[in-house]
Amino acid sequence: MQNRLNILSFIQNKGRVRAEDLRREFGLSRVSIHKILLKLQEENKIQKFGTSPLVFYGPKTENEYHNQYLGIDSKIIDFINQNYLYVSPKGEQLTGFEGFTAWSNKTNQSVEKNAYDYFQRMTFYNAFKKNGLIDGINKLKNTFDKIGLNKLYYLDFYSIDRFGKTRLGQMLLYAKQSQDENLTKVISNETKPSIEALIKRLNITSIGFVPPTVRREVQFMKVLERNLNLPLTKLSIVKIKSQVAVPQKTLSKLEDRVENAKNSIIVNDDRVHQNILLIDDAVGSGSTLNETALQIREKRICKGKIYGLAIVGSFKGFDVISEV
Structure with missing residues:
Protein backbone atom coordinates (compact mmCIF):
# COMPACT_ATOMS: atom_id res chain seq x y z
CA MET A 1 0.00 0.00 0.00
CA THR A 61 -6.68 14.31 -16.48
CA GLU A 62 -9.56 12.99 -18.56
CA ASN A 63 -12.15 14.96 -16.57
CA GLU A 64 -10.01 18.08 -16.89
CA TYR A 65 -9.88 17.68 -20.65
CA HIS A 66 -13.59 17.03 -20.88
CA ASN A 67 -14.33 20.10 -18.77
CA GLN A 68 -12.09 22.24 -20.96
CA TYR A 69 -13.10 20.65 -24.26
CA LEU A 70 -16.66 19.47 -23.70
CA GLY A 71 -17.31 19.09 -27.42
CA ILE A 72 -14.63 16.43 -27.99
CA ASP A 73 -15.74 12.80 -27.99
CA SER A 74 -13.88 10.67 -25.46
CA LYS A 75 -12.99 8.11 -28.14
CA ILE A 76 -11.18 10.85 -30.08
CA ILE A 77 -9.22 11.89 -27.00
CA ASP A 78 -8.32 8.22 -26.40
CA PHE A 79 -7.24 7.88 -30.05
CA ILE A 80 -5.01 10.95 -29.80
CA ASN A 81 -3.55 9.68 -26.53
CA GLN A 82 -2.48 6.50 -28.31
CA ASN A 83 -1.21 7.97 -31.57
CA TYR A 84 0.11 11.51 -31.21
CA LEU A 85 3.61 12.70 -30.44
CA TYR A 86 4.77 16.32 -30.41
CA VAL A 87 8.36 17.42 -29.99
CA SER A 88 8.44 21.00 -28.73
CA PRO A 89 11.04 23.59 -29.76
CA LYS A 90 12.66 22.94 -26.36
CA GLY A 91 13.07 19.25 -27.23
CA GLU A 92 10.32 17.97 -24.94
CA GLN A 93 8.51 14.83 -26.07
CA LEU A 94 4.84 15.42 -25.32
CA THR A 95 2.64 12.42 -25.99
CA GLY A 96 -1.07 12.10 -26.52
CA PHE A 97 -3.61 14.85 -25.94
CA GLU A 98 -1.17 16.95 -23.94
CA GLY A 99 1.16 17.12 -26.94
CA PHE A 100 -1.75 17.67 -29.32
CA THR A 101 -3.02 20.57 -27.20
CA ALA A 102 0.47 22.06 -27.00
CA TRP A 103 0.88 21.88 -30.80
CA SER A 104 -2.57 23.36 -31.44
CA ASN A 105 -1.93 26.25 -29.06
CA LYS A 106 1.55 26.80 -30.49
CA THR A 107 0.10 27.13 -33.99
CA ASN A 108 -2.87 29.23 -32.82
CA GLN A 109 -5.44 26.67 -33.91
CA SER A 110 -8.63 25.38 -32.31
CA VAL A 111 -7.97 22.24 -30.27
CA GLU A 112 -11.54 21.03 -30.78
CA LYS A 113 -11.54 21.47 -34.57
CA ASN A 114 -8.04 20.00 -34.86
CA ALA A 115 -9.00 16.96 -32.80
CA TYR A 116 -11.89 16.03 -35.11
CA ASP A 117 -9.89 16.78 -38.25
CA TYR A 118 -6.94 14.72 -36.98
CA PHE A 119 -9.16 11.75 -36.17
CA GLN A 120 -10.78 11.85 -39.61
CA ARG A 121 -7.47 12.20 -41.47
CA MET A 122 -5.78 9.45 -39.49
CA THR A 123 -8.76 7.17 -40.14
CA PHE A 124 -8.31 7.87 -43.86
CA TYR A 125 -4.55 7.19 -43.82
CA ASN A 126 -4.87 4.10 -41.61
CA ALA A 127 -7.21 2.57 -44.19
CA PHE A 128 -4.14 2.07 -46.40
CA LYS A 129 -2.68 -0.34 -43.84
CA LYS A 130 -3.24 -4.05 -44.13
CA ASN A 131 -1.78 -6.30 -41.45
CA GLY A 132 0.01 -3.24 -40.10
CA LEU A 133 1.77 -2.53 -43.42
CA ILE A 134 1.35 -0.07 -46.30
CA ASP A 135 1.83 -1.51 -49.79
CA GLY A 136 3.83 0.94 -51.88
CA ILE A 137 4.65 -1.14 -54.94
CA ASN A 138 2.16 0.66 -57.22
CA LYS A 139 3.79 3.99 -56.39
CA LEU A 140 7.12 2.47 -57.39
CA LYS A 141 5.69 1.15 -60.68
CA ASN A 142 4.36 4.61 -61.49
CA THR A 143 7.81 6.12 -60.89
CA PHE A 144 10.33 3.78 -62.55
CA ASP A 145 10.44 1.94 -65.86
CA LYS A 146 12.47 -0.93 -64.44
CA ILE A 147 11.44 -2.49 -61.13
CA GLY A 148 13.72 -4.76 -59.12
CA LEU A 149 11.41 -5.31 -56.16
CA ASN A 150 8.51 -7.73 -56.10
CA LYS A 151 6.85 -5.77 -53.32
CA LEU A 152 7.54 -2.63 -51.30
CA TYR A 153 6.12 -2.01 -47.85
CA TYR A 154 6.44 0.61 -45.18
CA LEU A 155 5.26 0.62 -41.61
CA ASP A 156 3.78 4.09 -41.59
CA PHE A 157 3.61 7.32 -43.54
CA TYR A 158 6.33 9.81 -42.73
CA SER A 159 3.88 12.68 -42.52
CA ILE A 160 0.27 13.55 -43.24
CA ASP A 161 -1.11 16.74 -44.70
CA ARG A 162 -1.74 19.58 -42.29
CA PHE A 163 -0.63 17.70 -39.16
CA GLY A 164 2.93 17.02 -40.25
CA LYS A 165 5.04 14.08 -39.19
CA THR A 166 3.39 10.98 -37.79
CA ARG A 167 4.41 9.59 -34.43
CA LEU A 168 6.84 7.14 -36.07
CA GLY A 169 8.05 9.85 -38.44
CA GLN A 170 8.82 12.15 -35.51
CA MET A 171 10.69 9.41 -33.67
CA LEU A 172 12.77 8.51 -36.74
CA LEU A 173 13.68 12.11 -37.51
CA TYR A 174 14.87 12.91 -34.00
CA ALA A 175 16.56 9.54 -33.48
CA LYS A 176 18.75 10.28 -36.52
CA GLN A 177 19.25 14.00 -36.03
CA SER A 178 20.11 13.73 -32.33
CA GLN A 179 21.90 10.37 -32.76
CA ASP A 180 19.79 9.12 -29.85
CA GLU A 181 20.52 5.41 -29.44
CA ASN A 182 17.78 4.97 -26.83
CA LEU A 183 15.16 6.41 -29.18
CA THR A 184 16.44 4.09 -31.93
CA LYS A 185 15.95 1.18 -29.53
CA VAL A 186 12.38 2.31 -28.91
CA ILE A 187 11.75 2.32 -32.68
CA SER A 188 13.35 -1.13 -32.97
CA ASN A 189 11.18 -2.57 -30.21
CA GLU A 190 8.05 -1.00 -31.63
CA THR A 191 8.60 -2.16 -35.21
CA LYS A 192 10.05 -5.61 -34.53
CA PRO A 193 6.72 -7.50 -34.22
CA SER A 194 5.55 -6.20 -37.62
CA ILE A 195 8.90 -6.99 -39.25
CA GLU A 196 8.98 -10.50 -37.79
CA ALA A 197 5.41 -11.15 -38.92
CA LEU A 198 6.30 -10.02 -42.46
CA ILE A 199 9.40 -12.25 -42.50
CA LYS A 200 7.32 -15.23 -41.49
CA ARG A 201 4.53 -14.50 -43.98
CA LEU A 202 6.90 -14.02 -46.93
CA ASN A 203 9.21 -16.88 -45.95
CA ILE A 204 12.23 -14.57 -45.91
CA THR A 205 15.59 -16.34 -45.73
CA SER A 206 18.03 -13.43 -46.12
CA ILE A 207 18.04 -9.81 -45.04
CA GLY A 208 19.93 -6.72 -46.16
CA PHE A 209 20.16 -3.34 -44.44
CA VAL A 210 20.79 -0.31 -46.63
CA PRO A 211 23.98 1.34 -45.31
CA PRO A 212 24.02 5.05 -44.36
CA THR A 213 25.68 7.76 -46.41
CA VAL A 214 26.37 10.42 -43.77
CA ARG A 215 28.93 9.62 -41.10
CA ARG A 216 27.49 9.77 -37.61
CA GLU A 217 28.79 8.59 -34.28
CA VAL A 218 25.55 6.66 -33.79
CA GLN A 219 24.29 5.14 -37.05
CA PHE A 220 20.56 4.55 -36.99
CA MET A 221 20.61 1.59 -39.37
CA LYS A 222 23.42 -0.15 -37.49
CA VAL A 223 21.63 0.24 -34.16
CA LEU A 224 18.37 -0.93 -35.76
CA GLU A 225 20.08 -4.00 -37.22
CA ARG A 226 21.67 -4.87 -33.89
CA ASN A 227 18.47 -4.41 -31.88
CA LEU A 228 16.27 -6.33 -34.31
CA ASN A 229 18.75 -9.22 -34.11
CA LEU A 230 16.99 -11.19 -36.83
CA PRO A 231 18.19 -14.82 -37.21
CA LEU A 232 18.61 -14.65 -40.99
CA THR A 233 21.45 -14.78 -43.50
CA LYS A 234 22.77 -11.24 -43.87
CA LEU A 235 23.22 -9.89 -47.39
CA SER A 236 26.36 -7.76 -47.69
CA ILE A 237 25.55 -4.25 -48.99
CA VAL A 238 28.16 -1.47 -48.89
CA LYS A 239 28.30 2.22 -49.74
CA ILE A 240 31.17 3.40 -51.90
CA LYS A 241 33.05 6.33 -50.40
CA SER A 242 33.27 9.25 -52.81
CA GLN A 243 35.18 12.49 -52.56
CA VAL A 244 32.02 14.19 -51.34
CA ALA A 245 29.26 12.18 -49.65
CA VAL A 246 25.96 13.04 -51.34
CA PRO A 247 22.92 11.87 -49.34
CA GLN A 248 19.78 11.03 -51.32
CA LYS A 249 17.84 13.66 -49.38
CA THR A 250 19.91 16.45 -50.95
CA LEU A 251 18.86 15.49 -54.50
CA SER A 252 15.57 16.86 -55.77
CA LYS A 253 15.49 15.29 -59.25
CA LEU A 254 14.48 11.67 -59.63
CA GLU A 255 17.17 10.93 -62.24
CA ASP A 256 19.83 12.28 -59.86
CA ARG A 257 18.60 9.99 -57.11
CA VAL A 258 18.70 6.98 -59.42
CA GLU A 259 22.23 7.84 -60.56
CA ASN A 260 23.32 8.38 -56.96
CA ALA A 261 21.96 5.01 -55.84
CA LYS A 262 23.36 3.19 -58.87
CA ASN A 263 26.88 4.52 -58.31
CA SER A 264 27.10 4.51 -54.52
CA ILE A 265 25.59 1.17 -53.48
CA ILE A 266 27.30 -2.13 -54.09
CA VAL A 267 25.86 -5.57 -53.34
CA ASN A 268 29.07 -7.23 -52.21
CA ASP A 269 27.74 -10.77 -52.05
CA ASP A 270 28.05 -13.78 -54.36
CA ARG A 271 26.09 -16.31 -52.33
CA VAL A 272 22.77 -17.54 -53.69
CA HIS A 273 19.75 -16.51 -51.62
CA GLN A 274 16.11 -17.53 -51.68
CA ASN A 275 13.75 -14.75 -50.56
CA ILE A 276 15.40 -11.46 -49.62
CA LEU A 277 14.10 -8.56 -47.52
CA LEU A 278 15.84 -5.20 -47.94
CA ILE A 279 15.32 -2.70 -45.10
CA ASP A 280 15.77 1.08 -45.25
CA ASP A 281 14.78 3.78 -42.79
CA ALA A 282 12.77 6.05 -45.10
CA VAL A 283 11.38 5.73 -48.62
CA GLY A 284 11.30 8.92 -50.65
CA SER A 285 11.67 8.21 -54.37
CA GLY A 286 12.26 4.51 -53.71
CA SER A 287 15.40 4.60 -55.87
CA THR A 288 17.78 3.22 -53.24
CA LEU A 289 15.80 0.06 -52.55
CA ASN A 290 14.92 -0.41 -56.21
CA GLU A 291 18.50 -0.01 -57.48
CA THR A 292 19.76 -2.39 -54.79
CA ALA A 293 17.20 -4.98 -55.92
CA LEU A 294 18.19 -4.50 -59.57
CA GLN A 295 21.83 -5.17 -58.67
CA ILE A 296 20.84 -8.39 -56.92
CA ARG A 297 18.96 -9.51 -60.02
CA GLU A 298 21.86 -8.60 -62.32
CA LYS A 299 24.18 -10.71 -60.15
CA ARG A 300 21.65 -13.56 -60.26
CA ILE A 301 22.05 -14.32 -56.57
CA CYS A 302 18.35 -14.52 -55.73
CA LYS A 303 16.35 -17.62 -56.63
CA GLY A 304 13.14 -16.34 -55.09
CA LYS A 305 11.68 -12.87 -54.56
CA ILE A 306 13.04 -9.54 -53.38
CA TYR A 307 11.01 -7.38 -51.03
CA GLY A 308 11.63 -3.88 -49.72
CA LEU A 309 10.62 -2.50 -46.33
CA ALA A 310 10.97 1.03 -44.97
CA ILE A 311 10.18 2.30 -41.49
CA VAL A 312 8.33 5.27 -43.02
CA GLY A 313 7.41 6.37 -46.53
CA SER A 314 5.92 9.29 -48.38
CA PHE A 315 2.20 9.30 -49.14
CA LYS A 316 2.32 11.52 -52.22
CA GLY A 317 3.78 9.34 -54.91
CA PHE A 318 7.11 8.78 -53.20
CA ASP A 319 7.84 12.48 -52.87
CA VAL A 320 11.37 13.33 -51.76
CA ILE A 321 11.88 13.21 -48.00
CA SER A 322 14.54 15.83 -47.36
CA GLU A 323 14.83 15.69 -43.58
CA VAL A 324 15.89 12.15 -42.71
Whole structure:
Protein backbone atom coordinates (compact mmCIF):
# COMPACT_ATOMS: atom_id res chain seq x y z
CA MET A 1 0.00 0.00 0.00
CA GLN A 2 2.78 2.45 0.90
CA ASN A 3 4.60 1.79 -2.36
CA ARG A 4 1.42 2.53 -4.27
CA LEU A 5 0.90 5.81 -2.42
CA ASN A 6 4.52 6.81 -2.97
CA ILE A 7 4.32 6.07 -6.68
CA LEU A 8 1.02 7.96 -7.03
CA SER A 9 2.52 10.97 -5.25
CA PHE A 10 5.60 10.81 -7.50
CA ILE A 11 3.47 10.76 -10.66
CA GLN A 12 1.29 13.63 -9.44
CA ASN A 13 4.37 15.73 -8.70
CA LYS A 14 6.41 14.85 -11.79
CA GLY A 15 3.69 14.57 -14.41
CA ARG A 16 4.26 11.91 -17.06
CA VAL A 17 6.84 9.25 -16.26
CA ARG A 18 7.88 5.86 -17.62
CA ALA A 19 7.81 2.60 -15.71
CA GLU A 20 11.60 2.55 -15.91
CA ASP A 21 11.75 5.96 -14.17
CA LEU A 22 9.70 4.54 -11.31
CA ARG A 23 11.84 1.41 -11.09
CA ARG A 24 15.00 3.48 -10.72
CA GLU A 25 13.38 5.86 -8.24
CA PHE A 26 11.92 3.25 -5.88
CA GLY A 27 14.17 0.24 -6.48
CA LEU A 28 11.28 -2.12 -7.14
CA SER A 29 11.15 -4.91 -9.71
CA ARG A 30 9.57 -4.31 -13.12
CA VAL A 31 6.79 -6.77 -12.25
CA SER A 32 5.96 -4.91 -9.02
CA ILE A 33 5.97 -1.53 -10.77
CA HIS A 34 3.60 -2.71 -13.49
CA LYS A 35 1.25 -4.32 -10.94
CA ILE A 36 1.06 -1.03 -9.04
CA LEU A 37 0.53 0.97 -12.25
CA LEU A 38 -2.25 -1.37 -13.33
CA LYS A 39 -3.93 -1.02 -9.93
CA LEU A 40 -3.72 2.78 -10.05
CA GLN A 41 -5.27 2.75 -13.52
CA GLU A 42 -8.10 0.53 -12.29
CA GLU A 43 -8.67 3.01 -9.44
CA ASN A 44 -8.89 5.83 -12.03
CA LYS A 45 -6.01 7.70 -10.37
CA ILE A 46 -3.58 7.65 -13.31
CA GLN A 47 -3.79 7.16 -17.06
CA LYS A 48 -1.60 5.62 -19.71
CA PHE A 49 -0.26 7.54 -22.70
CA GLY A 50 1.25 6.10 -25.88
CA THR A 51 1.72 2.50 -26.95
CA SER A 52 4.38 -0.03 -26.07
CA PRO A 53 7.29 0.43 -25.82
CA LEU A 54 7.01 4.26 -25.63
CA VAL A 55 4.52 4.39 -22.75
CA PHE A 56 4.10 7.13 -20.14
CA TYR A 57 1.91 7.26 -17.03
CA GLY A 58 0.46 10.53 -15.78
CA PRO A 59 -2.13 11.95 -13.41
CA LYS A 60 -5.72 11.31 -14.37
CA THR A 61 -6.68 14.31 -16.48
CA GLU A 62 -9.56 12.99 -18.56
CA ASN A 63 -12.15 14.96 -16.57
CA GLU A 64 -10.01 18.08 -16.89
CA TYR A 65 -9.88 17.68 -20.65
CA HIS A 66 -13.59 17.03 -20.88
CA ASN A 67 -14.33 20.10 -18.77
CA GLN A 68 -12.09 22.24 -20.96
CA TYR A 69 -13.10 20.65 -24.26
CA LEU A 70 -16.66 19.47 -23.70
CA GLY A 71 -17.31 19.09 -27.42
CA ILE A 72 -14.63 16.43 -27.99
CA ASP A 73 -15.74 12.80 -27.99
CA SER A 74 -13.88 10.67 -25.46
CA LYS A 75 -12.99 8.11 -28.14
CA ILE A 76 -11.18 10.85 -30.08
CA ILE A 77 -9.22 11.89 -27.00
CA ASP A 78 -8.32 8.22 -26.40
CA PHE A 79 -7.24 7.88 -30.05
CA ILE A 80 -5.01 10.95 -29.80
CA ASN A 81 -3.55 9.68 -26.53
CA GLN A 82 -2.48 6.50 -28.31
CA ASN A 83 -1.21 7.97 -31.57
CA TYR A 84 0.11 11.51 -31.21
CA LEU A 85 3.61 12.70 -30.44
CA TYR A 86 4.77 16.32 -30.41
CA VAL A 87 8.36 17.42 -29.99
CA SER A 88 8.44 21.00 -28.73
CA PRO A 89 11.04 23.59 -29.76
CA LYS A 90 12.66 22.94 -26.36
CA GLY A 91 13.07 19.25 -27.23
CA GLU A 92 10.32 17.97 -24.94
CA GLN A 93 8.51 14.83 -26.07
CA LEU A 94 4.84 15.42 -25.32
CA THR A 95 2.64 12.42 -25.99
CA GLY A 96 -1.07 12.10 -26.52
CA PHE A 97 -3.61 14.85 -25.94
CA GLU A 98 -1.17 16.95 -23.94
CA GLY A 99 1.16 17.12 -26.94
CA PHE A 100 -1.75 17.67 -29.32
CA THR A 101 -3.02 20.57 -27.20
CA ALA A 102 0.47 22.06 -27.00
CA TRP A 103 0.88 21.88 -30.80
CA SER A 104 -2.57 23.36 -31.44
CA ASN A 105 -1.93 26.25 -29.06
CA LYS A 106 1.55 26.80 -30.49
CA THR A 107 0.10 27.13 -33.99
CA ASN A 108 -2.87 29.23 -32.82
CA GLN A 109 -5.44 26.67 -33.91
CA SER A 110 -8.63 25.38 -32.31
CA VAL A 111 -7.97 22.24 -30.27
CA GLU A 112 -11.54 21.03 -30.78
CA LYS A 113 -11.54 21.47 -34.57
CA ASN A 114 -8.04 20.00 -34.86
CA ALA A 115 -9.00 16.96 -32.80
CA TYR A 116 -11.89 16.03 -35.11
CA ASP A 117 -9.89 16.78 -38.25
CA TYR A 118 -6.94 14.72 -36.98
CA PHE A 119 -9.16 11.75 -36.17
CA GLN A 120 -10.78 11.85 -39.61
CA ARG A 121 -7.47 12.20 -41.47
CA MET A 122 -5.78 9.45 -39.49
CA THR A 123 -8.76 7.17 -40.14
CA PHE A 124 -8.31 7.87 -43.86
CA TYR A 125 -4.55 7.19 -43.82
CA ASN A 126 -4.87 4.10 -41.61
CA ALA A 127 -7.21 2.57 -44.19
CA PHE A 128 -4.14 2.07 -46.40
CA LYS A 129 -2.68 -0.34 -43.84
CA LYS A 130 -3.24 -4.05 -44.13
CA ASN A 131 -1.78 -6.30 -41.45
CA GLY A 132 0.01 -3.24 -40.10
CA LEU A 133 1.77 -2.53 -43.42
CA ILE A 134 1.35 -0.07 -46.30
CA ASP A 135 1.83 -1.51 -49.79
CA GLY A 136 3.83 0.94 -51.88
CA ILE A 137 4.65 -1.14 -54.94
CA ASN A 138 2.16 0.66 -57.22
CA LYS A 139 3.79 3.99 -56.39
CA LEU A 140 7.12 2.47 -57.39
CA LYS A 141 5.69 1.15 -60.68
CA ASN A 142 4.36 4.61 -61.49
CA THR A 143 7.81 6.12 -60.89
CA PHE A 144 10.33 3.78 -62.55
CA ASP A 145 10.44 1.94 -65.86
CA LYS A 146 12.47 -0.93 -64.44
CA ILE A 147 11.44 -2.49 -61.13
CA GLY A 148 13.72 -4.76 -59.12
CA LEU A 149 11.41 -5.31 -56.16
CA ASN A 150 8.51 -7.73 -56.10
CA LYS A 151 6.85 -5.77 -53.32
CA LEU A 152 7.54 -2.63 -51.30
CA TYR A 153 6.12 -2.01 -47.85
CA TYR A 154 6.44 0.61 -45.18
CA LEU A 155 5.26 0.62 -41.61
CA ASP A 156 3.78 4.09 -41.59
CA PHE A 157 3.61 7.32 -43.54
CA TYR A 158 6.33 9.81 -42.73
CA SER A 159 3.88 12.68 -42.52
CA ILE A 160 0.27 13.55 -43.24
CA ASP A 161 -1.11 16.74 -44.70
CA ARG A 162 -1.74 19.58 -42.29
CA PHE A 163 -0.63 17.70 -39.16
CA GLY A 164 2.93 17.02 -40.25
CA LYS A 165 5.04 14.08 -39.19
CA THR A 166 3.39 10.98 -37.79
CA ARG A 167 4.41 9.59 -34.43
CA LEU A 168 6.84 7.14 -36.07
CA GLY A 169 8.05 9.85 -38.44
CA GLN A 170 8.82 12.15 -35.51
CA MET A 171 10.69 9.41 -33.67
CA LEU A 172 12.77 8.51 -36.74
CA LEU A 173 13.68 12.11 -37.51
CA TYR A 174 14.87 12.91 -34.00
CA ALA A 175 16.56 9.54 -33.48
CA LYS A 176 18.75 10.28 -36.52
CA GLN A 177 19.25 14.00 -36.03
CA SER A 178 20.11 13.73 -32.33
CA GLN A 179 21.90 10.37 -32.76
CA ASP A 180 19.79 9.12 -29.85
CA GLU A 181 20.52 5.41 -29.44
CA ASN A 182 17.78 4.97 -26.83
CA LEU A 183 15.16 6.41 -29.18
CA THR A 184 16.44 4.09 -31.93
CA LYS A 185 15.95 1.18 -29.53
CA VAL A 186 12.38 2.31 -28.91
CA ILE A 187 11.75 2.32 -32.68
CA SER A 188 13.35 -1.13 -32.97
CA ASN A 189 11.18 -2.57 -30.21
CA GLU A 190 8.05 -1.00 -31.63
CA THR A 191 8.60 -2.16 -35.21
CA LYS A 192 10.05 -5.61 -34.53
CA PRO A 193 6.72 -7.50 -34.22
CA SER A 194 5.55 -6.20 -37.62
CA ILE A 195 8.90 -6.99 -39.25
CA GLU A 196 8.98 -10.50 -37.79
CA ALA A 197 5.41 -11.15 -38.92
CA LEU A 198 6.30 -10.02 -42.46
CA ILE A 199 9.40 -12.25 -42.50
CA LYS A 200 7.32 -15.23 -41.49
CA ARG A 201 4.53 -14.50 -43.98
CA LEU A 202 6.90 -14.02 -46.93
CA ASN A 203 9.21 -16.88 -45.95
CA ILE A 204 12.23 -14.57 -45.91
CA THR A 205 15.59 -16.34 -45.73
CA SER A 206 18.03 -13.43 -46.12
CA ILE A 207 18.04 -9.81 -45.04
CA GLY A 208 19.93 -6.72 -46.16
CA PHE A 209 20.16 -3.34 -44.44
CA VAL A 210 20.79 -0.31 -46.63
CA PRO A 211 23.98 1.34 -45.31
CA PRO A 212 24.02 5.05 -44.36
CA THR A 213 25.68 7.76 -46.41
CA VAL A 214 26.37 10.42 -43.77
CA ARG A 215 28.93 9.62 -41.10
CA ARG A 216 27.49 9.77 -37.61
CA GLU A 217 28.79 8.59 -34.28
CA VAL A 218 25.55 6.66 -33.79
CA GLN A 219 24.29 5.14 -37.05
CA PHE A 220 20.56 4.55 -36.99
CA MET A 221 20.61 1.59 -39.37
CA LYS A 222 23.42 -0.15 -37.49
CA VAL A 223 21.63 0.24 -34.16
CA LEU A 224 18.37 -0.93 -35.76
CA GLU A 225 20.08 -4.00 -37.22
CA ARG A 226 21.67 -4.87 -33.89
CA ASN A 227 18.47 -4.41 -31.88
CA LEU A 228 16.27 -6.33 -34.31
CA ASN A 229 18.75 -9.22 -34.11
CA LEU A 230 16.99 -11.19 -36.83
CA PRO A 231 18.19 -14.82 -37.21
CA LEU A 232 18.61 -14.65 -40.99
CA THR A 233 21.45 -14.78 -43.50
CA LYS A 234 22.77 -11.24 -43.87
CA LEU A 235 23.22 -9.89 -47.39
CA SER A 236 26.36 -7.76 -47.69
CA ILE A 237 25.55 -4.25 -48.99
CA VAL A 238 28.16 -1.47 -48.89
CA LYS A 239 28.30 2.22 -49.74
CA ILE A 240 31.17 3.40 -51.90
CA LYS A 241 33.05 6.33 -50.40
CA SER A 242 33.27 9.25 -52.81
CA GLN A 243 35.18 12.49 -52.56
CA VAL A 244 32.02 14.19 -51.34
CA ALA A 245 29.26 12.18 -49.65
CA VAL A 246 25.96 13.04 -51.34
CA PRO A 247 22.92 11.87 -49.34
CA GLN A 248 19.78 11.03 -51.32
CA LYS A 249 17.84 13.66 -49.38
CA THR A 250 19.91 16.45 -50.95
CA LEU A 251 18.86 15.49 -54.50
CA SER A 252 15.57 16.86 -55.77
CA LYS A 253 15.49 15.29 -59.25
CA LEU A 254 14.48 11.67 -59.63
CA GLU A 255 17.17 10.93 -62.24
CA ASP A 256 19.83 12.28 -59.86
CA ARG A 257 18.60 9.99 -57.11
CA VAL A 258 18.70 6.98 -59.42
CA GLU A 259 22.23 7.84 -60.56
CA ASN A 260 23.32 8.38 -56.96
CA ALA A 261 21.96 5.01 -55.84
CA LYS A 262 23.36 3.19 -58.87
CA ASN A 263 26.88 4.52 -58.31
CA SER A 264 27.10 4.51 -54.52
CA ILE A 265 25.59 1.17 -53.48
CA ILE A 266 27.30 -2.13 -54.09
CA VAL A 267 25.86 -5.57 -53.34
CA ASN A 268 29.07 -7.23 -52.21
CA ASP A 269 27.74 -10.77 -52.05
CA ASP A 270 28.05 -13.78 -54.36
CA ARG A 271 26.09 -16.31 -52.33
CA VAL A 272 22.77 -17.54 -53.69
CA HIS A 273 19.75 -16.51 -51.62
CA GLN A 274 16.11 -17.53 -51.68
CA ASN A 275 13.75 -14.75 -50.56
CA ILE A 276 15.40 -11.46 -49.62
CA LEU A 277 14.10 -8.56 -47.52
CA LEU A 278 15.84 -5.20 -47.94
CA ILE A 279 15.32 -2.70 -45.10
CA ASP A 280 15.77 1.08 -45.25
CA ASP A 281 14.78 3.78 -42.79
CA ALA A 282 12.77 6.05 -45.10
CA VAL A 283 11.38 5.73 -48.62
CA GLY A 284 11.30 8.92 -50.65
CA SER A 285 11.67 8.21 -54.37
CA GLY A 286 12.26 4.51 -53.71
CA SER A 287 15.40 4.60 -55.87
CA THR A 288 17.78 3.22 -53.24
CA LEU A 289 15.80 0.06 -52.55
CA ASN A 290 14.92 -0.41 -56.21
CA GLU A 291 18.50 -0.01 -57.48
CA THR A 292 19.76 -2.39 -54.79
CA ALA A 293 17.20 -4.98 -55.92
CA LEU A 294 18.19 -4.50 -59.57
CA GLN A 295 21.83 -5.17 -58.67
CA ILE A 296 20.84 -8.39 -56.92
CA ARG A 297 18.96 -9.51 -60.02
CA GLU A 298 21.86 -8.60 -62.32
CA LYS A 299 24.18 -10.71 -60.15
CA ARG A 300 21.65 -13.56 -60.26
CA ILE A 301 22.05 -14.32 -56.57
CA CYS A 302 18.35 -14.52 -55.73
CA LYS A 303 16.35 -17.62 -56.63
CA GLY A 304 13.14 -16.34 -55.09
CA LYS A 305 11.68 -12.87 -54.56
CA ILE A 306 13.04 -9.54 -53.38
CA TYR A 307 11.01 -7.38 -51.03
CA GLY A 308 11.63 -3.88 -49.72
CA LEU A 309 10.62 -2.50 -46.33
CA ALA A 310 10.97 1.03 -44.97
CA ILE A 311 10.18 2.30 -41.49
CA VAL A 312 8.33 5.27 -43.02
CA GLY A 313 7.41 6.37 -46.53
CA SER A 314 5.92 9.29 -48.38
CA PHE A 315 2.20 9.30 -49.14
CA LYS A 316 2.32 11.52 -52.22
CA GLY A 317 3.78 9.34 -54.91
CA PHE A 318 7.11 8.78 -53.20
CA ASP A 319 7.84 12.48 -52.87
CA VAL A 320 11.37 13.33 -51.76
CA ILE A 321 11.88 13.21 -48.00
CA SER A 322 14.54 15.83 -47.36
CA GLU A 323 14.83 15.69 -43.58
CA VAL A 324 15.89 12.15 -42.71
